[in-house]
Amino acid sequence: ETGVTQTPRHLVMGMTNKKSLKCEQHLGHNAMYWYKQSAKKPLELMFVYSLEERVENNSVPSRFSPECPNSSHLFLHLHTLQPEDSALYLCASSQAGLGSTDTQYFGPGTRLTVL
Amino acid sequence: GQNIDQPTEMTATEGAIVQINCTYQTSGFNGLFWYQQHAGEAPTFLSYNVLDGLEEKGRFSSFLSRSKGYSYLLLKELQMKDSASYLCAVWDSNYQLIWGAGTKLIIKP
Numbered sequence: 141e142t143g144v145t146q147t148p149r150h151l152v153m154g155m156t157n158k159k160s161l162k163c164e165q166h167l168g169h170n171a172m173y174w175y176k177q178s179a180k181k182p183l184e185l186m187f188v189y190s191l192e193e194r195v196e197n198n199s200v201p202s203r204f205s206p207e208c209p210n211s212s213h214l215f216l217h218l219h220t221l222q223p224e225d226s227a228l229y230l231c232a233s234s235q236a237g238l239g240s241t242d243t244q245y246f247g248p249g250t251r252l253t254v255l
Numbered sequence: 256g257q258n259i260d261q262p263t264e265m266t267a268t269e270g271a272i273v274q275i276n277c278t279y280q281t282s283g284f285n286g287l288f289w290y291q292q293h294a295g296e297a298p299t300f301l302s303y304n305v306l307d308g309l310e311e312k313g314r315f316s317s318f319l320s321r322s323k324g325y326s327y328l329l330l331k332e333l334q335m336k337d338s339a340s341y342l343c344a345v346w347d348s349n350y351q352l353i354w355g356a357g358t359k360l361i362i363k364p
Contacts, residue, residue, distance in 0.1 A: 182354035
C-alpha cells in the first residue's frame with residue numbers, strides 16, 4: 141500500500157505530443173516533488189512545491205511544466221519532448237518542504253519513452 | 256562539487272551478510288538516508304542517520320561516521336526479495352538532498 145500514487149505507470153509519446161503525468165498523495169503532506177531518474181544516474185530534482193507554491197526549479201527546460209492545484213495533487217505537463225527525456229519520473233511528498241530534513245515518500249513512477 | 260559514491264553493483268548469496276558502502280563529499284551535513292528500490296517500483300525509506308554510530312532495524316542496520324564522510328548499510332540473513340537497488344542520499348548544509356546513483360544488489364541462491 142502506498143501513500144503516493146502516480147498515473148500513468150507507462151507512457152510512450154512522440155516528440156510533438158502533449159501529455160500530462162499525475163501524482164496524488166494521501167499522507168496529508170505539505171510538500172511535493174518531481175524527480176527524474178535515468179539509468180545509473182542519481183535522482184535529479186526537477187521541481188518542489190510547498191503549500192502549493194513552487195519553491196524550486198532546477199533549470200528544467202520549459203518543455204516540462206508543473207502544476208500544483210492543491211496540496212494533494214501534482215501534475216507534470218509535457219510538450220515537444222526530446223528522446224533524451226526518456227526516463228522514470230518520480231513524484232514524492234514530505235510533511236514539510238525546503239529547509240527541513242523530513243523523509244520523502246515516493247510514488248512508483250511513470251516510465252516515459254519519447255520516440 | 257558535491258558527490259556521493261556507492262558501488263554500482265554487488266552480488267551476494269542468500270542467507271549471507273552484505274555491506275553496501277556510501278561515501279560523501281558535501282557542503283555540510285544534516286543527515287543521511289538509505290532507500291530501497293525494487294525494479295519498476297517506488298524508492299522506499301529504510302533508515303535515517305544524523306548522529307555517528309549504528310542504527311539497527313531488524314535485518315538491516317545503517318552506520319554513520321561524519322568525520323570520515325562515510326556510511327554503510329548492512330543487510331543480514333539475505334533473502335531473495337532483498338534483490339533491489341539501494342540509494343544513499345545526504346542533506347547538505349543548504350538542505351539540498353544530494354543523491355548517489357544507487358547500488359544494485361543481486362542475491363543468488
